[in-house]
Amino acid sequence: MSAHEMRTYGNWRKPTSPGIGRLGLAGTLALFGGTILAIVVMFVSWIGAMAVGVLVGFSLVPLLMRDRHGRNGLQWATARVSWQRGKMRGEHLYRSGPLGRIDLGTCKLPGLSATSRLCEAQDAYGRPFALLTVPATNHHTVVLTCNADGASLVDDEQIDTWVAYWGQWLAGLGLEPGLVSASVTVEAAPDTGERLRQEVYGNIRPNAPDLARRVLADVVESYPRGSASLSTYIALTYSGAPRGSDVRRTSEKPLPFREFGVRFRWSGMKWVVVREG
Structure with a gap:
C-alpha cells in the first residue's frame, strides 16, 4: 500500500492594482505627474x-502604507472620516417600521439594499422562488440553496x-452571459439532531x-453532540443591460430573461419560467 500524498490546492492570485510597488495605479500616476511638474518648475527655480x-514625496507616503485589509493610508483615512460624519448625523443607526426613521414607515433593508425589490417567480416545475432586483444598477439576483457534502469518511x-x-x-461562470457576480455563503450552526432523529425513527x-x-x-443520542448544521447558498447576479440587439431588461416588462437554459416570461402578475430548446 503506497501512502497517499496530501493534495494541496493553490494557484490563487490576490488581485493587485497595476503600478509601481505598493503605489498602485493612482499613486503611480500621481508620481509621474509630480515628476513632470517638478521638471517644469526646475526650468524656473531649483x-x-x-x-x-x-x-x-510626502503626499505619496499614505499610498505606501497598507493595513491587513489591503487598504492604503488614504483609503483608511477616507473611510474613518466618512464613518465619523455618518455617526454624527445618526446614519449608523437603522430603525425601520411604522415607528422607525424610514420614510412612510416601511420596512426596507439597510444600506445598499434599501432600494432593492423582491419579485416572485416560478421555475420549470412550478415552484415559486424569489428574484431580487436592484433598479439603480438593473441587477437581478437569484439565490440557490445547495446541500454540500462533508469530508467525513470520504476518500x-x-x-x-x-x-x-x-x-x-x-x-464556467466566466463564460456565463450577463453574469456580473457570484458569491457563496456557508452558514454553520450547532445541530440539534432533530433531522437525524426523524430520519432514523422514520x-x-x-x-x-x-x-x-x-x-x-x-447513534441518535450521541452523534449530534458537537456536530454542526451547514447551509450553503449561492447568489448569482445578472445584469439587465442589453446585449447585442436585445433591449434593456427589467423585472416589470414582459421581456425574456434567458439564463441557465430557461426563459423567464412575465405572465399576468408573476414570472413564469419556460424551458428552452
Missing part, C-alpha cells in the same frame, strides 16, 4: 522644483474529484432486531 518634489480521491468539479463550475421497521434498535438509538 528651489521650487525641490519643494515640489518634497510635497509629492481523498473523491475529495479531489469534488474540488475539480468545483473549479470547473467556477471556470425508517425503523417494526420487526427490527433489538440490537439494531439500541445501536440506532445510541
Whole structure:
C-alpha cells in the first residue's frame, strides 16, 4: 500500500492594482505627474522644483502604507472620516417600521439594499422562488440553496474529484452571459439532531432486531453532540443591460430573461419560467 500524498490546492492570485510597488495605479500616476511638474518648475527655480518634489514625496507616503485589509493610508483615512460624519448625523443607526426613521414607515433593508425589490417567480416545475432586483444598477439576483457534502469518511480521491468539479463550475461562470457576480455563503450552526432523529425513527421497521434498535438509538443520542448544521447558498447576479440587439431588461416588462437554459416570461402578475430548446 503506497501512502497517499496530501493534495494541496493553490494557484490563487490576490488581485493587485497595476503600478509601481505598493503605489498602485493612482499613486503611480500621481508620481509621474509630480515628476513632470517638478521638471517644469526646475526650468524656473531649483528651489521650487525641490519643494515640489518634497510635497509629492510626502503626499505619496499614505499610498505606501497598507493595513491587513489591503487598504492604503488614504483609503483608511477616507473611510474613518466618512464613518465619523455618518455617526454624527445618526446614519449608523437603522430603525425601520411604522415607528422607525424610514420614510412612510416601511420596512426596507439597510444600506445598499434599501432600494432593492423582491419579485416572485416560478421555475420549470412550478415552484415559486424569489428574484431580487436592484433598479439603480438593473441587477437581478437569484439565490440557490445547495446541500454540500462533508469530508467525513470520504476518500481523498473523491475529495479531489469534488474540488475539480468545483473549479470547473467556477471556470464556467466566466463564460456565463450577463453574469456580473457570484458569491457563496456557508452558514454553520450547532445541530440539534432533530433531522437525524426523524430520519432514523422514520425508517425503523417494526420487526427490527433489538440490537439494531439500541445501536440506532445510541447513534441518535450521541452523534449530534458537537456536530454542526451547514447551509450553503449561492447568489448569482445578472445584469439587465442589453446585449447585442436585445433591449434593456427589467423585472416589470414582459421581456425574456434567458439564463441557465430557461426563459423567464412575465405572465399576468408573476414570472413564469419556460424551458428552452
